[in-house]
Amino acid sequence: MESLFLLVPIALIFVAIALKVFFWAIKSGQYDNLDTEAHRILFDDDEPDEAQRTAPKTSGRHPESDNQTDGKGS
Template sequence: MESLFFLVPVTLLLVGIAVAVFFWAMRSGQFDDLDSPAWRILHDDEANSSNPARPDDDQPRP
Protein backbone atom coordinates (compact mmCIF):
# COMPACT_ATOMS: atom_id res chain seq x y z
CA MET A 1 0.00 0.00 0.00
CA GLU A 2 2.85 2.38 0.73
CA SER A 3 4.23 1.90 -2.77
CA LEU A 4 0.98 3.28 -4.21
CA PHE A 5 1.71 6.62 -2.56
CA PHE A 6 4.85 6.74 -4.70
CA LEU A 7 3.62 5.03 -7.91
CA VAL A 8 0.38 6.99 -8.44
CA PRO A 9 2.04 10.45 -8.50
CA VAL A 10 4.88 9.15 -10.67
CA THR A 11 2.35 7.68 -13.11
CA LEU A 12 0.36 10.91 -13.20
CA LEU A 13 3.56 12.85 -13.84
CA LEU A 14 4.55 10.57 -16.73
CA VAL A 15 1.06 10.76 -18.25
CA GLY A 16 1.19 14.55 -17.98
CA ILE A 17 4.55 14.64 -19.74
CA ALA A 18 3.25 12.34 -22.49
CA VAL A 19 0.18 14.54 -23.04
CA ALA A 20 2.35 17.68 -23.12
CA VAL A 21 4.70 16.12 -25.70
CA PHE A 22 1.72 15.03 -27.81
CA PHE A 23 0.22 18.54 -27.83
CA TRP A 24 3.64 20.04 -28.60
CA ALA A 25 3.93 17.71 -31.60
CA MET A 26 0.45 18.68 -32.76
CA ARG A 27 1.22 22.41 -32.53
CA SER A 28 4.59 22.10 -34.29
CA GLY A 29 3.08 20.35 -37.32
CA GLN A 30 4.46 16.86 -36.86
CA PHE A 31 1.23 15.26 -38.09
CA ASP A 32 0.35 17.65 -40.92
CA ASP A 33 1.49 15.56 -43.89
CA LEU A 34 1.63 11.81 -43.32
CA ASP A 35 1.51 10.68 -46.97
CA SER A 36 4.28 12.63 -48.74
CA PRO A 37 7.26 11.11 -46.87
CA ALA A 38 6.10 7.63 -47.86
CA TRP A 39 5.93 8.57 -51.54
CA ARG A 40 9.15 10.59 -51.55
CA ILE A 41 11.33 7.47 -51.43
CA LEU A 42 9.85 6.31 -54.74
CA HIS A 43 10.90 9.50 -56.53
CA ASP A 44 14.54 9.63 -55.39
CA ASP A 45 15.79 7.74 -58.45
CA GLU A 46 14.68 10.51 -60.79
CA ALA A 47 16.95 13.03 -59.08
CA ASN A 48 19.96 10.70 -59.25
CA SER A 49 19.47 9.62 -62.89
CA SER A 50 21.63 12.50 -64.18
CA ASN A 51 24.69 11.00 -62.47
CA PRO A 52 24.69 7.27 -63.28
CA ALA A 53 27.25 4.99 -61.70
CA ARG A 54 30.18 3.99 -63.85
CA PRO A 55 30.23 0.31 -64.83
CA ASP A 56 33.82 -0.10 -63.63
CA ASP A 57 33.10 1.10 -60.08
CA ASP A 58 33.12 -2.42 -58.66
CA GLN A 59 36.55 -3.18 -60.16
CA PRO A 60 39.54 -2.75 -57.83
CA ARG A 61 41.93 -0.01 -58.86
CA PRO A 62 45.67 -0.61 -58.96
Protein backbone atom coordinates in the same frame (compact mmCIF):
# COMPACT_ATOMS: atom_id res chain seq x y z
CA MET B 1 0.24 -0.28 -0.02
CA GLU B 2 2.79 2.38 0.82
CA SER B 3 4.37 2.01 -2.59
CA LEU B 4 1.11 3.13 -4.23
CA PHE B 5 1.48 6.51 -2.55
CA LEU B 6 4.72 6.91 -4.51
CA LEU B 7 3.88 5.14 -7.77
CA VAL B 8 0.52 6.80 -8.50
CA PRO B 9 1.90 10.39 -8.46
CA ILE B 10 4.89 9.28 -10.54
CA ALA B 11 2.54 7.68 -13.10
CA LEU B 12 0.43 10.84 -13.22
CA ILE B 13 3.54 12.94 -13.81
CA PHE B 14 4.56 10.64 -16.70
CA VAL B 15 1.08 10.90 -18.24
CA ALA B 16 1.15 14.69 -17.94
CA ILE B 17 4.57 14.85 -19.62
CA ALA B 18 3.44 12.52 -22.42
CA LEU B 19 0.33 14.60 -23.07
CA LYS B 20 2.38 17.80 -23.10
CA VAL B 21 4.81 16.33 -25.66
CA PHE B 22 1.91 15.02 -27.77
CA PHE B 23 0.11 18.35 -27.87
CA TRP B 24 3.41 20.13 -28.61
CA ALA B 25 3.92 17.82 -31.59
CA ILE B 26 0.43 18.55 -32.88
CA LYS B 27 0.87 22.30 -32.39
CA SER B 28 4.27 22.36 -34.13
CA GLY B 29 2.91 20.60 -37.23
CA GLN B 30 4.48 17.18 -36.89
CA TYR B 31 1.31 15.47 -38.15
CA ASP B 32 0.31 17.95 -40.86
CA ASN B 33 1.54 16.05 -43.94
CA LEU B 34 1.59 12.28 -43.54
CA ASP B 35 1.33 11.39 -47.25
CA THR B 36 4.52 12.92 -48.67
CA GLU B 37 6.91 10.58 -46.88
CA ALA B 38 4.74 7.58 -47.74
CA HIS B 39 4.82 8.41 -51.46
CA ARG B 40 8.48 9.48 -51.60
CA ILE B 41 9.71 5.89 -51.83
CA LEU B 42 7.69 5.37 -55.01
CA PHE B 43 9.62 7.98 -56.99
CA ASP B 44 13.09 7.32 -58.42
CA ASP B 45 15.90 9.80 -58.08
CA ASP B 46 16.91 10.45 -61.68
CA GLU B 47 19.97 12.51 -60.86
CA PRO B 48 22.64 11.19 -58.48
CA ASP B 49 23.55 13.13 -55.39
CA GLU B 50 26.40 15.64 -55.48
CA ALA B 51 28.55 13.29 -53.39
CA GLN B 52 28.09 10.47 -55.90
CA ARG B 53 29.02 12.68 -58.88
CA THR B 54 32.23 13.95 -57.32
CA ALA B 55 33.32 10.67 -55.70
CA PRO B 56 36.35 9.07 -57.38
CA LYS B 57 35.79 5.80 -59.18
CA THR B 58 37.31 2.77 -57.45
CA SER B 59 38.59 -0.42 -58.99
CA GLY B 60 36.00 -2.48 -57.14
CA ARG B 61 38.47 -3.67 -54.50
CA HIS B 62 38.23 -2.71 -50.88
CA PRO B 63 41.08 -0.39 -49.82
CA GLU B 64 41.42 -2.35 -46.60
CA SER B 65 42.31 -5.51 -48.53
CA ASP B 66 45.58 -3.93 -49.69
CA ASN B 67 46.73 -3.41 -46.09
CA GLN B 68 46.01 -6.92 -44.81
CA THR B 69 48.87 -9.20 -43.94
CA ASP B 70 49.12 -12.89 -44.61
CA GLY B 71 48.94 -13.72 -40.89
CA LYS B 72 52.71 -14.10 -40.38
CA GLY B 73 53.15 -10.65 -38.88
CA SER B 74 55.05 -7.62 -40.16
